Amino acid sequence: MNERILISGASVAGLTLAYWLARYGFRPTxxxxxxxxxxxxxxxxxxxxxxxxxERMGIMPSVRAAATDVRGMKFVDADDRTRARIALQGASSVELMRGDLVALLYDSARDGVEYLFGDSVSRLEQDEDGVTVTFERAGARRFDLVVGADGLHSTTRRLAFGPEARHLHHGGHYFAFADADAGLGEDRWVTMFNQPGRMAGIYRSGRHTQAKAYFIFRSGPLAYDHRDTAQQKELVRRAFADGSPWRIGELLAGALADPEFYFDALAQVRMDSWSTGRVALVGDAAWCASPASGAGAELALVGAYRLAGELAAAGGDHRLAFSRYHAGHRGLVRAKQQIGFNVRLMVPRTTFGRRVRDTVARLPLFPALGAVERLLQTGNRRTLPDYQV
Incomplete structure (x- = not known):
């Protein structure tokens, strides 16, 4: 049945996959x-x-209770005067902090799941009967299947599918996220300030006392170590350290002091196949649509659900299951990787572009277009398979 399955990565995709595999009788680690x-x-x-x-995991009430309660986004000038607001609408969707979602998934995925924290895969050796996995710290172990859910810079993908450069497509921007002074920004709003090719923002959740700082800047590919936080902080400091107005100095000071500082490219992962032999990928490791898509959690949750369900429906036959997983999920991934005007909305390239964005955002037509888009999405909504196993 291929019961012993190693999942590399304990984030949204990995934890969702572990939950469903355990529920279907597999033995996930x-x-x-x-x-x-x-x-x-x-x-x-x-x-x-x-x-x-x-909802099928039984955690939707907890997800709604953890919602950020953010009303929308607003764009301000250097004097902090509001130039435009965009209300966020969508009764069926819920925004919450990634850490809150991960905590809920982890609480759900404890029974029947083994966890190895503080370790990572360093080598994979496949044969007809399984995969020998060498870890950085623990001794080598044998698994029937291995699934990489280890993010944009996936070690599993590199070991099984080749160098990262084959699969990553740079989106022309870099993104940083960190803690900010809780007194900055307007409560329950995302406040954004633009200069040509750059954006700094403040995220104020209605249910969290800690504000968050956003930074986005245009750039070609940069050479840096994606695990060297100090080096990444220096890249952001240089990008915004030219005497920029508004609150950028305060936001930088808080961000550069935050040990949980996050930085990466707005990049996408594009692959012809998400599996090779007994190794498969799920989540950002397989199809990252970039943070600008706003679809990372949806793709991770749905993809992990499909992968586990197809393995269960196929009785553990990984060849059949991986093929069906790819065929069933590919359409949604392609749709979500079409980012559209999201980046241009947040980071106009020119001063004129920023003025046009602010003008359009003030028009009644803008929220109306959003309502039409949501209506079309509802009418064309895909259905989720019900794996009766």
Whole structure:
């Protein structure tokens, strides 16, 4: 049945996969590089088919209770005067902090799941009967299948599918997220300040006392170590350290002091296949649509649900299950990787572009277009398979 399944990565995709595999009678083991569950992260959306997944897991009431209660986003000038507001609407979707979602998933995925914290996969050796996994700290172990749920810079993908450069597509921007002074920004709003090719913002949840700082800047590919936080902080400091107005100095000071500082490219992962032999990928490791898509949590929850369900429906036959998983989830991934105007909305390239954005955002037409888009999404909504096994 291929019962022994190693999952590399304890985030949204990995924990969801572990939950469903254990529920279907498999024996999942989750290995996570961090010494415990990662509590940080930005706001994520549980929307579309992901709502069905968390409802079937029985945690939707808890997800709604943890919602950030953010009303929308506003754009300000250097004097902190509001130039435009965009209200966020969507009764079926829920935004919550990534750390809150991960905590709920972890609480749900404890029974029947083994966890190895503070370790990582360093080598994979496949044969006809299984995969020998060498860890950085623990001794080598044997598994029937291995699934990489270890993010944009996936070690599993590199070991099984080749160098990262084959699969990552740079989006022309970099993104940083960190703690900010709790007194900054307007409560329950995301406040954004733009200069050409740059954005700094303040995220104020209605249910969290801690404010968050956002930074986005345009750039070609940069050479840096994605595990060297000090180096990443220096990149952000340089990008915004030219005497920029508004609250940027205060936001930088808080962000650079935050040990949970996060930085990465707005990049996408594009692959012809998410499996090779007995190794598969799920979540950002397989199809990262970039944070600008707003679809990371939805794709992770739905993809993990499908992968576990297809393995169960196929009686553990990984060849059949991986093929069906790919075929069933590929359409949603392609749709969500079409980011559209999200980045141009947040980070106009020119001063003129920023003025046009602010003008359009003030028009009644803008929220109307959003309502039409949500209506179309509802009418064309895909259905979630019900795996009766």
């Amino acid at each position: 989750v290995v996570e590089r961090a010494p415990g569950m990662r509590a940080g992260g930005n706001g994520v959306d549980v929307s579309g088919l992901a709502v069905d997944v968390v």
